[in-house]
Amino acid sequence: MNFQGLQAKYRRLFVESAAWKLLKVDNAPYILAFIADLFSEESEVPYGRARILLDAEIERSRELGIWPTETSAATYLNQWIKNGWLREMDDSLTKTDASEIALRFCKGLDERNSGTTASHLRIVQEAVRDLAVAISPNVDERVTLLESKKAEIQREIEALQAGIVPVLSESEQRERIREIYQLASVLTGDFRRVEDEIRVLDKEFRVKIIEGDISRGDVLLSVMEREALLSTTDAGSAFEGFFQLLCDQNRSMEFREQLRSILSRPVGQQLSGSQHQFLSHLMRELSRESERVFRVRRRTEEGLRSYIESGAAAENQAVDRLLSKLERQAVLLRDEGLDLTTETGLSLPVGPIEIKSPESMKLRSPDDKLDTSGVEENANRREPSAHVLDCLDAVQVRQVAYQVLNTLRERGPMSIARLADENPLTSGLEELVAYLRVAKAVDATMLDEKEDVIVVDKQGITLKASIPTYLLTAELFPEDIDELAL
Incomplete structure (x- = not known):
């Protein structure tokens, strides 16, 4: 892609990306600090508690003179929800993918590691080897690759049986455990992306229902297609694969025990207190995150199905058409000089709506005609007056x-x-x-x-x-x- 294409792409992201908007606002340090502190120990916080905590922080910052704002905490929280930096559901707040990206960017500035570490290379090599085995159509080639992997494992076993125990240096241990933390810290961002995709699909589908004139059967078929489409997206497929691994009791237990073993050894001291706590509670946090994704997905599907099965979309369209027709008739009655306060027997078969007279309806009618009787006509002049020039x-x-x-x-x-x-x-x-x-x-x-x-x-x-x-x-x-x- 050439320079013009790249600058157009980055300009679009500059305008549309919620994460970029968060990083460039004037009070971004205060927003990021509050979000990071609010979700430091739990991934879901009641809205009321968040408002009380933010009120206290604003008051304390105002006294210290570091954040001279007069805006209330509720206004700030609602604005951050509207901008896509926080998400509210069932009166609880969670981070969004945009706030995760912004926080990860800021954390990366403070915790910069070498991009050419041996652990990075080892991870890439193992990923390349596994992919080569998985996608090779040649059976002999697959067997050769697996035999090579088997021979490498056998050599390690023989060395250990012979009493040769390789020990990682302190720098290598520090490098590897920090790499584990970096990889684990981005897992929650995958959940945020899945939630965003679910909500976008829900919004697009509701718009399609309102704008289109389709039967209920077509609508239900489209819902099932959309549900299948969600699992084919990048974030959706990644989540499906991850959840299968999470549901494997043996692998989950093994993973939890291995993490506990690593953190109990001296290498665990290479992490900060917050990093150590994050890894020690990683499995519990991942389970909570996956449960919330399923809750959002289940809520979205139930809402769509009830919206479709109740016929609310078709009824809304019918009511809008009927009200527009009634308004046009009421405007015609007014233009014909009829008394709009006359009692009528009008009733609408769409619920407990009762209209006693056209005057009681909120009409979307044009404004009254402009009275130009007192306007004096002046001849046009080629030279503007001093008053016009001054204006x-x-x-x-x-x-x-x-x-x-x-x-x-x-x-x-x-x-x-x-x-x-x-x-x-x-x-x-x-x-x-x-x-x-x-x-x-x-x-x-x-x-x-x-x-x-x-x-x-x-x-x-x-x-x-x-x-x-x-x-x-x-x-x-x-x-x-x-x-x-x-």
């Missing part, structure tokens, strides 16, 4: 953007107050608003403190405005200023 003398936001970019290229990073010192604001608050619009359009960093800006309006009156401090740099601007949403 047209408005601040051009795009010109302000060009001016800001040129100043930043010459002087370096600046705030709006320093930009106003370099280029005094002479068009009043409208020009200051233009500077703020430019700062928001380029996603300038908003600092904690505020700053004062001196503004002079067109009449020469001097004003002092207190605004948030935005740090602008030339690198934030796109190559084409016209791309900015101003």
Whole structure:
């Protein structure tokens, strides 16, 4: 893919990715810190407890001066749910795939490991060998590969029987156990992806039901097809395979005992306290996560089936058509000059709806005609008046953007107050608003403190405005200023 294709792809992700939106918002450190702390010991937290905890953190941060916000905890939580950073079901909150990706990215910055470790190479080699055996159509080739693997295992057995016990060095042990933690920590992200795919399929299918005119049999057939489709997606098939392994009692017990054995040895001290706790509770956490996926999937399927079998979709369409017809008739009655408060015997056979008169209906009718009786007609003139020219003398936001970019290229990073010192604001608050619009359009960093800006309006009156401090740099601007949403 060439540069143009890649930049188009990344620009789309920049706009659409919920994880990228989380990382670039001004209060991202506070959001990520709260989510990481809230779900540090459990993967599902009641909404009420989360609201109380966030209220306490906001109050404490406000007293310390590190998060001067006046927004309530409930508003923040609802906004994070709407943005796809948290998920609410049955009055409980869980992380989403977007928040998992953002947290994993931040954790990776703090826990960077060498990308060329021996454990990485060993994992790749074993995966390549297993895949080569699994996909080879040649029976002799498969036998040869398996014989080679068998001979390698036999050599290890003979060495151990001869008293030769290879011991990993301390650095190798540290490297391998950290690799185990890194691989295990991404498992929960697979569950989040499965949940997201279930919800997307549910939404798409409901839209299809509403927009299409299909029979109930076709709808049920489509539901079964969608259920089969879910298991064929990348996340769905990965989850199906994982759950089969999780249900294998022997392998699960073996895995749990091996983890306990590793963590009880000195190599377990190479992990931090949170990493050690995560691995010690890994099987329990995976069981809970898989159960929640099944609960979401079961809830979605039951909701779809009840929605279809009750005929709610068809009834909604019929009611909408009937109400639209009634509204058109009521508008015709009003236009004919009839008294809209007249009692009628109108009744609708769709439930306990009772309409006594057309006036009691909330009509979606056009506005009244504009009264132009007092309008005076003036002859057109080729020369605009002074009043018209004064109205047209408005601040051009795009010109302000060009001016800001040129100043930043010459002087370096600046705030709006320093930009106003370099280029005094002479068009009043409208020009200051233009500077703020430019700062928001380029996603300038908003600092904690505020700053004062001196503004002079067109009449020469001097004003002092207190605004948030935005740090602008030339690198934030796109190559084409016209791309900015101003």
